[in-house]
Amino acid sequence: MGRPASVGNRLLAALPSADLALLAPLQKVSLEQDAVVIRAGDRRDHVYFPHSGAITFMLSLPNGETIATAVIGREGAIGALSVLGPSFMSSVTAVVRVGDTASQISVSRFHAAYMKSGAIRHVVEAHTRSILMQFQHVSACNGLHSVEARMARWLLHLHDRTEDKNILPFTQETLSQLLGVRRTTVTQVIAKLRALGAIRSVRRGLVEIDRARLEEATCECYDIIRGATDRIVPHEVVGAHPHFASADTLHGV
Numbered sequence: 001m002g003r004p005a006s007v008g009n010r011l012l013a014a015l016p017s018a019d020l021a022l023l024a025p026l027q028k029v030s031l032e033q034d035a036v037v038i039r040a041g042d043r044r045d046h047v048y049f050p051h052s053g054a055i056t057f058m059l060s061l062p063n064g065e066t067i068a069t070a071v072i073g074r075e076g077a078i079g080a081l082s083v084l085g086p087s088f089m090s091s092v093t094a095v096v097r098v099g100d101t102a103s104q105i106s107v108s109r110f111h112a113a114y115m116k117s118g119a120i121r122h123v124v125e126a127h128t129r130s131i132l133m134q135f136q137h138v139s140a141c142n143g144l145h146s147v148e149a150r151m152a153r154w155l156l157h158l159h160d161r162t163e164d165k166n167i168l169p170f171t172q173e174t175l176s177q178l179l180g181v182r183r184t185t186v187t188q189v190i191a192k193l194r195a196l197g198a199i200r201s202v203r204r205g206l207v208e209i210d211r212a213r214l215e216e217a218t219c220e221c222y223d224i225i226r227g228a229t230d231r232i233v234p235h236e237v238v239g240a241h242p243h244f245a246s247a248d249t250l251h252g253v
Contacts, residue, residue: 008051009103010075010233011123019120022113026103031055033099033169037078040093047079047110053100054161056178057092067142067180068154070134071097073161075233080124082107083114098162098169130232134225141221147181147189152198152218153225154178155209160226171205193217 012020031037031053038044040060050073057070069092072078078094114120141150154175158168172186179186193199198213215222 009049037094049103054098068178149219
């Protein structure tokens with residue numbers, strides 16, 4: 001069976017053709033901005049492999065406050081941990097922040113393919129390491145670094161997963177939810193980043209950024225998370241089977 005010209009997602013691109021065929025047919029679906037893909041406490045019906053765009057994992061507290069714990073784009077999947085069993089339910093809500101398309105498969109079909117394919121199990125293992133790495137570093141960043149550095153980091157992570165060069169579709173309310181701070185704090189942080197030239201403008205739910213200056217404003221966590229993600233889940237290699245870094249290579253990540 002021939003390999004698709006472009007599978008769109010780095011996890012799918014890492015699969016040999018025979019293993020990718022076990023997931024066929026994958027349904028292409030649109031993921032609209034602000035859509036909830038998976039809600040905390042619900043059982044998962046589908047697994048999604050984003051082609052582009054960005055989805056954040058949001059943790060909600062009983063008092064209504066939220067904070068982002070990870071972001072997923074074409075390097076990952078949503079719902080892949082459903083292979084842990086039918087009783088496994090998500091503790092976070094997955095919200096589309098930048099809309100695009102994804103490949104979708106039912107949990108039951110994905111689980112059946114997972115049981116048959118060592119390569120698919122390897123991909124899920126790599127994805128799991130990537131998510132756990134993000135959780136660890138985002139948690140540390142939240143406790144150690146300024147709100148300005150954290151906002152810059154989130155904007156960079158989200159920009160990495162978009163097609164536009166300098167425009168991100170975020171309201172101040174969205175940024176408040178990501179950072180776990182009040183809107184007034186977001187307003188103050190935006191003013192500071194604008195003074196640095198890292199944010200050029202904020203208008204009608206659009207944030208215009210200066211990428212180079214935003215990188216200067218963020219903390220070291222951005223480079224650490226991005227570098228570790230690229231080592232765990234490699235970029236697509238044309239004509240070759242990408243190599244996944246092992247847990248030992250990543251020094252415990």
